[in-house]
Amino acid sequence: MSIIAPLAPAVGKPALIDPFQRAITYLRVSVTDRCDFRCTYCMAEDMEFLPKRDLLTLEELDRLSTAFIERGVRRLRLTGGEPLVRRNVMSLIRSLSRHLKSGLLDELTLTTNGSQLQRFAGELADCGVRRLNVSLDTLDPDKFRFITRRGDLSVVLAGIEAARAAGIKVKLNAVALKNFNEGELAFMMAWAHERGMDMTVIETMPLGEIDEDRTDRYLPLDLVRIRLAERFTLRDIPYKTGGPARYVEVAETGGRLGFITPMTHNFCESCNRVRVTCTGTLFMCLGQEDAADLRGAMRRSEGDEALHQAIDEAIGRKPKGHDFVIDRATKRPAVSRHMSVTGG
Template sequence: MNATDVMDLKIDRPTTDIDRAGERPRPLIDPFARAITYLRVSVTDRCDLRCVYCMAENMTFLPKADLLTLEELDRLCSAFVAKGVRKLRMTGGEPLVRRGVMTLFRSLSRHLQSGALDELTLTTNGTQLPKYAAELKDLGVRRINVSLDTLDADKFRAITRWGDLHKVLEGIDAAQAAGLQVKINAVALKGVNDDEIPSLLSWAHGRGMDLTLIEVMPLGDIGEERRIDQYLPLSMVRTRLSERFTLEDIDYRTGGPARFVRVKETGGRLGLITPLTHNFCESCNRVRLTCTGTLYMCLGQEDAADLRAPLRASETNDPLYAAIDEAIRHKPKGHDFVIDRRHKRPALGRHMSVTGG
């Protein structure tokens, strides 16, 4: 399939209950009265980088035959939209390396046009943005997250194992030129980028971009690296930043887990995602769908539901809606993340790239 074929590809959508009856299926409310309005979708487990906190260097990826088709991903996402999801985030791995992925964005953009969806967005490492940024903007994507942990080219290559910082910076340039609002996500890594966080903050805010810092999460075997060696509590980072900047707590939310502060000296926002030092479970409105159709109700738990079987069992969405409802009834109150200091084991066996963070 060449580029022209991809542009011309159409996703055939089945008739759904909402199409027939004109009524939405009942919304998603979990056992703790939290409305589930945010779906993160890992469209692929593959990535063109190998960040040391995310993957092992020699990853074994899923056979391509195991992945849902783009048509199936569209149908699953649309079922969640029909049940009250207002925000879709495409993740990976690296979502923009999935062949033909823009056809999925193009099809899902109809929910933005109808008003059924508030936001369609993605998290990316930025390497493919020079190719896709303008089209993403044309399809209704308004803001994106770019993962970037350092502005030092040698350090970037070490963190990503072979990445080229210049390509990511070109991607950010392309995104901003296209009119996309960019937020930078940086994982705080002890002894790696902790000394660089103030300059990363100043750089991001100087370009009109918010910065969100994330504690390393104990997911997946990452080879010789050890989580305890990587882990840097953001409570410590905030204390250090407070010696240089004035941080003011603000009531600002993006629909995700970050708590934000305003940096008085720059005027920009700094987000903090703290799954270990202070989890964000009490207000969790999210579930995560993998590229194989597995639904994880919590990033930090192994409980999951298979949606591929009911998806393929019927041309109508009734079995799928029932499976989604049953899954949400099992959403836990929170995760149990902890870094195992004695055995140096991850909290969970699956890698971050499987569920997309």
């Protein structure tokens, strides 16, 4: 069971504290495993998506998220797949925005590939979304189509501009990929900073079977930082957004660059996050298979007592950290599920 924190959330329910005394204040919820891209490091080309009947309804996603907010979660991120391809997803976002108005939630945000932002940016801003992460691994149209297998870079760039025009702060997320974008990361960073956007680079993670050998793409970020430091002045800063990125300020551009390093330097000691899949499975750690079925707990009764009990039991098992490995001897992924299932 989780330990009751001395300071309870505003609604009076006990806060969620894991066995290592880390408060769980950040929830990432996948609303769908579907995506309109098929990024080579994330998905197989011929993905088999979950039957729609297995997914939580929008009402269940709201109920589940609200239960966590009642227990002290202050930041809620909706993910996918691509969250904005979920039918009627804006009704969920609009409903969840009530927690921003009540003060129980500090931030409601999304991670998106940007393909639907032209359509939804204005409505997202109206719902109180003030910040978005847009996954973008290259600014070369041909390379973009190759890595996504079907994406149109111009559509994503127009979506980013639509979000910025709506007053939403955009941060770029780029997966560092050897022999693909390693020579482009400095340009992408400068491009983002010129437009007032932060950027984060991420090490590829061994999640799910894909159509290529991850060792051919794995690029450690300590090497990326060394190369950037040859051209730019990087100064470590304490800036945090609630996630695992460690940030530097780039003197020449005046912008911030984040590093997410699950492989070379994991960030487990300060982990304040849990993830729920679109089927209602709670993963206490991205890099571990242990999980809890929250869908069953919700569907057993109209009340939330069983749901809160299931959450308590799961948080009581949250591990200290993960042990990702990518090497030639370890061909199989560290975790069998794809990132699109867990939530990006």
